Structure formats: structure tokens, C-alpha cells
Amino acid sequence: MTLKKLLLSLPLAVVLYACPFESTVPLAPHPAEPVDTTLFGYWYGIVKDGSDYFGVEALDIEKHSDSVYAITRYGKAVKGDIILPDTAHFTGYVSYIGDQRFMNIEGSVVITTLRGRKPPEIKVYKVYYLSSMGRSHDTLSVKTIVEKFSPSRQFFNSPEKLKQEVIDMLAQGKNIFDDLYSLSYRKIAKPTPMKPF
Secondary structure, rough: OEEEEEEEOOOOOOOOOEEEOOOOOOOOOOOOOOOOOHHEEEEEEEEOOOOOOOOEEEEEEEOOOOOEEEEEEEEEEEOOOEEEEEEEEEEEEEEOOOEEEEOOOOOOOOEEEOOEEEEEEEEEEEEEEEEEEEEOOOOOEEEEEEEEOOOOOOOOOOOHHHHHHHHHHHHHOOOOOOEEEEEEEEOOOOOOOOOOO
């Protein structure tokens, strides 16, 4: 294989083997909504990843700026037959479609192209993952838009076009989410890191 795609980080609330929708544009062109302090904290959930493995995932959400969240995802990653702890860092901001709150999560993808005896060519691209979010008391519900949410599988080159496609799919009653990507988290006190021996 001459082209190897490695994810530097996994999207918010995505389980193993998941294929969330990756976009070069967010739903909203820039942050506009002030951060919601009720989203801050350490959120813990147990997820079924679609295989025989169970995973534990946690989200640590903090203020990055007045309109942007700093999100740390603690989960697991598969490397061959081994399951390893996995930590990923993101920024995100909220936008709305009607009353539905969406998080525009910014991450990075690394594309490595092998070139025979020459050093590999490495390129880093900014990508966005999109999740609807709801909060009730101490529970945070997150649903990630799936890769094939749009029947046309068109390339979206502007936030306006992407947002309109999401609006159209929701208006038609289409489920653009998948149960596999629907996770719930409970707010708990952040665990104290263990001291090394």
C-alpha cells in the first residue's frame, strides 16, 4: 500500500472501528456561541465498540477561549491485536440547527505517502467531526454524524453547503446518526493520576 492514512486523533465520542464523517469544513464558519460552563468537567461513559471488546471512554471538557472548548478524549486504540490506551486532544465550538446543538470538533489527519527509497512524504490536514450534543442534569448525550449521512456523498467546500445538507436530511426525517456512535456520559470527579513507582 503506497498511501497510509493515520489518524492523529479520534473524534469526540467515536468508538473503535468507527467511520465518522470527516469534513474539511465545519457546520459554522467560526465560533460565535459563548461556551456553556455546564459542559465543563470530566464525563465518563462505557461504550460498546461493535466488536467483542468493551471500551471505556472519558471526555475532559474545559474552556479554551470565550467561544471554544478544549476537549481531551481518553479511550483506547487498536494496534494489531493489542488494545492500547489512547488520548486525543481537540478544540471544538458549538453551533445550532434549530434547537439542536452541534459541536464542531477540530482534529488532524496525517497522510503518509511512501516513495520507494526516498523519505516518505508526510502531510497534515485539518478535519472536522460533527456531533449533536444534549445535556440533562449529570448526563451528556453525544451522537456523531456518520460517514455516509449524505446519499450524494458530495464534497462540501463551504460550511453553508454542509449545514444545508444536514438541514435537508433532518427535515426529511433521515437518521444521520447511528446507534453505534450514540454515547452517554456521566459527570464524575476527575480521577487523580496514579503516581509512578
